[in-house]
Amino acid sequence: DTREKVEARRKEVRVAVAANFQFAFEEMAAAFREEYPEFEVSPTYGSSGNFYAQLSQDAPFDLFLSADTHYPRQLVEQGFAKNEDTFLYAVGQIVLWVPNRSELDLERLGIEAVNDSSVKKIAIANPTLAPYGQAAEAALKKLGVYEAVKDRLVFGDNIAQTAHFVESGAADLGILALSLAVAEPMKERGRYWVVPLDTYPPIEQSGVILQAAKSEKATLALRSFLTGPQGRGILKRYGYTLPEE
Amino acid sequence: MSKELAARFVKRFGKKVAIEADFQWLADRFSITVLFGPSGCGKTTTLRCLAGLERPEEGKITFGKSTWFDAEERIHLSPQQRGIGYLFQDYALFPHLTVFRNIAYGLRGVSRAERRKLVGAMLERFNLLGLEDRFPHQVSGGEQQRIALARVLVCRPQLLLLDEPLSSLDSPIRKQLRTDLRYLLIDFDIPVVLVTHDRIEAMALADHLIVLDQGRIRQQGPVAEVFNRPVDIDVARIVGMGNVQPGRIVETNEGLATVEVGNRQLTAFAPIPLAEQVYVCIQPEEVILQKASPELSSPRNRLLGTIKSLTHEGPTVLVTIDCGFSLVALVTRPASEELALTVGMPITALVKTPAVHLIPRS
Amino acid sequence: MSKELAARFVKRFGKKVAIEADFQWLADRFSITVLFGPSGCGKTTTLRCLAGLERPEEGKITFGKSTWFDAEERIHLSPQQRGIGYLFQDYALFPHLTVFRNIAYGLRGVSRAERRKLVGAMLERFNLLGLEDRFPHQVSGGEQQRIALARVLVCRPQLLLLDEPLSSLDSPIRKQLRTDLRYLLIDFDIPVVLVTHDRIEAMALADHLIVLDQGRIRQQGPVAEVFNRPVDIDVARIVGMGNVQPGRIVETNEGLATVEVGNRQLTAFAPIPLAEQVYVCIQPEEVILQKASPELSSPRNRLLGTIKSLTHEGPTVLVTIDCGFSLVALVTRPASEELALTVGMPITALVKTPAVHLIPRS
Amino acid sequence: MDWTALAVTLKLAAWTTVILLVLGLPLAYWLVTMRWRGKFLIEAVVALPLVLPPTVLGYYLLMATGPNSYLGEGVESLTGERLPFTFLGILVGSVLFNLPFAVRPFAAAFLSVDRKLIEASWCLGESRLGTFFRIVMPLSWPGIFTGMILTFAHTVGEFGVVLMVGGNIPGVTRTLSIALYDDVQAMQYEAAGETALLLVAFSFAALCIIHFFQRRVVL
């Protein structure tokens, strides 16, 4: 009985996935299961900060797909993972997003949309926490509108919460992840304008295989699937640019 | 301004218990009506219905021109609207307020100085000086009762309902308060309905007496009449009629009846309605004892018998005499010593004609 | 097995109030000790100390061989360990339990059938049949008191502490319970300490009487002695001595003293210790009234006077006579009618020598 | 240490407590005194805010008060302000969320007041309202106090609803617990530790003072 359980463990990859990667990863997991029917993938979505705290207490995960590069590096430093087991898997992009009912003409206005008189509140992710928030802030500064919008900003704790703010109409405009804007549930609901890539530092997301991983084979398989051609295809569709080789 | 309190109602608890009240009397000035009856007969319930704390199922209560309750017209004034004062059987003092603030509770819209004066007067009257700042759990049972009384009286209600106001008091204070209470109430000129189970208290305080039993009014009227002339055997028992014996009327003549009790004959006023079978009631204190002497013919009822037992009750002695039937007499202790009463000795008992009360028996 | 209850302790509330107790008596079998005193004198507090509900500041309480409390050795047994029964002045029935379960509360480790039987017997004895399934707020005040009494008695404690067990009952039940209680307690063979403020109750029930005033024991002893021979003026007041007059001893002779009261002279047994200034105490019932007649020399105290007032008190009449000083006499109503007593009429009062009690006055 | 966040927190907790005292006392009294047989339904509704995770409750609240909802429109046309991202908004959320913590202890306390005392007060001529203030409330003090403590402490610690409705705006809707949460998320463990310690120390002091004060009042 216990032996079966151990066997099952060997075949199951438990993945801690940053919330913003959820939509892409779901498709990824489905494709992976088709390719490797002998392995099981069980993802848990959540905030990278939480995962970091939990992993540093030996949380039962094999693979951690973080929303940034900071948390995996910390885990390596603290000896929960080896440096060679970290890998870059995606680079995020940000967009200005408005719901369908909004009268803003994003196409035409571009970044000037933030200065429109109908925009009373602008939602971004909390820059002290979320990489997408840092990127948004950097982009606003670079585009020279930060001072003008500073007092109208509201902060979501993560990119999903930020989306809730705009979507509910409580905020009039939001800076979200492209991956979110093109994902199934959001696609139909609003329009977006992609913020030029050169206005903010790249949002690199890296993953790490934990030292304590119990199902090494499956984990390695998932990792190579993720970074392989099939994975890249999915990533591209979900609005991520690919890490440079 | 003549105010009349008229109450006629039925209050039920579940299916078994029902309290029926039906009485009325002029309440335009001071008078004390006493509700008297055994434990559980419905005294407290009647008071609560008058106070508006309990809603009867049927009937009507009016006080002067205002209708307090009418089952049919769905009128039911709140206790506040009735302007009564109610003394609870278990005091119901407010545990979080000091004695002073308990007494002052009902004084609304009264200046500070006035309040001090009014409450101070009550404290003095009820012998409570020095307890102002205590809380109810810090004073004794009797003190609590007096505080409750003071709290009600200080508001000068237009009708006072007192549920056993003196039951927790020691004899001297009780006696004093009993007299004081009458004067106080006369002073305040407030009509009172009072519940008591104490016969002496009822006699001392009541103008009008209502005898309750098992939720029904059995008799009402002036105190002396009810106590001396109970209408039936139950009332006789309730008012503590000391001698109740079955008898038979053998002759009536000009309003006087000759009754046979045991093998003796007594003369009494004929009962109304006339009946052959009767109960003979005699209050023990109405029986006068004399040294045994040959029976003389006399208008008085003179009964020769022997003493069966002597029971001391405080300053008095209850003497049970076998004179064909069992007769109880009440004498003072010295009188008993004077006559050198001992068990077994022969004795003559005298009972005046008006002291023999006959109740028809069916 | 001779058990003795010995209590000597001081209980303080704050700085002002202090209750001091010091008494002891054999409690190996049935006997009733009555604590008697005015409201607020410390009766309840004394009982609570005996029960272990209150912890005195000083002293010692022992019952038989076991020490219940010792301030110095820091012994303080819990109420459970003392095995007493305590009847609260305000009943303290458990509001969430039915009457049956209230009474059965103390019966632990007793079979169901046995419990039914024991409680059933109590219900019957206390006239509570039919109320088993009611809750305390659904029964009357007197019923509550009887339930509380039944609840305590059913456990057969080794010492019974009763705080005014009969105060809420109507006269007939009260009288009956008073007698019943004695028999019941004799039956159970339990010694009893009982608090009452009712003089008649104290006389009817007590074997031993302890008079308390302002937290101090003022006198103790057999009932008759305490009531008839109070040691000082305070006790005289508390036990309701009807006549207390200052007087002066003018002569003593072979244990007999001649006292001058007002301008009259009375003969009495000389007081111990002897003193010139005394109070003269006479119980009203010891005063015998006779039609006024010229004063004869006789061993008896014969006083001619006039009637000042007549007060009816139930079956008796209080007669106040002015005979140089004010003297109150108690007679039965027929006796008063027999003598045709009216205010202002001359009358002769007789008082036997032993009935005149002298208290030294300082 | 984020002093403005502390100020916002205290302001929010104090207002929430006061409002729930004003709203909760009558509501609880009404619940206790009403005779309707279906009142358990209302009691259940009062407890419902508890069973939803705060963030989810916050989400629905956001939806319900956003400018596209009738409620939101109504509020905006009335006050000229939107509820989300304002102090008023987090206050409304906080009050709703804490309703059961206030109302239930209040109601339990009212239930245990001896009815006879209430009747005695009526008979002394005091109105129902007066009786409530002079008798029922003082005698239910331990329960009312409990409701207030729970509400206050819980508001201090709450962040789900507040974050969702408030949008984490410094000086307006960022409370100390949001700041603390952010610190922990951002791995600023030292800063978080300091904030937490201060929050705990401060609350401890506050609770001690309240308890101490309460002992004085009751005894």
Place this chain on the structure above:
Amino acid sequence: MDWTALAVTLKLAAWTTVILLVLGLPLAYWLVTMRWRGKFLIEAVVALPLVLPPTVLGYYLLMATGPNSYLGEGVESLTGERLPFTFLGILVGSVLFNLPFAVRPFAAAFLSVDRKLIEASWCLGESRLGTFFRIVMPLSWPGIFTGMILTFAHTVGEFGVVLMVGGNIPGVTRTLSIALYDDVQAMQYEAAGETALLLVAFSFAALCIIHFFQRRVVL
């Protein structure tokens, strides 16, 4: 609908309520009856779990019970299991977090029991413990009931501590409120709506049943 999550939630809420009943009643009684002048300190400590945001409390709990802490080591050597990421772990967190919701209403209820009734029970020979069960508890029922309702409902809705200590493991530590939270985060509004509705409906039914039952008991 995530039935395993529902099962975990109910198990957690039921256990938390039971444990807090067993722990909280004596603790509350001890608090009420103790005479120590500094007891307000303990009362304040009991209320403290409330003032920290659940996630932060969860974080500290995680740290305190992790394998590197003394406590964690101790528990592991005792039970062979670690606290974090197990059902036991979230149970401990839940109990700690709900402590004030149980203890305070209990204590408030005990405070309002008439002391004379307790004394009467002692004098009838019943021990202190027996008196507690036969007199104090039945008479404090409204307050005890309140504590239980608040604890139960609050555990159902809690997700901060549970998420942090439990790690969202399906079938073990993922409760319905975490699942709901996840749904909302993933913008699965329909699924979330369904889950929320079910959660609310279920809780509503449960609360109604409890309330209904309670009325029967008390009256």
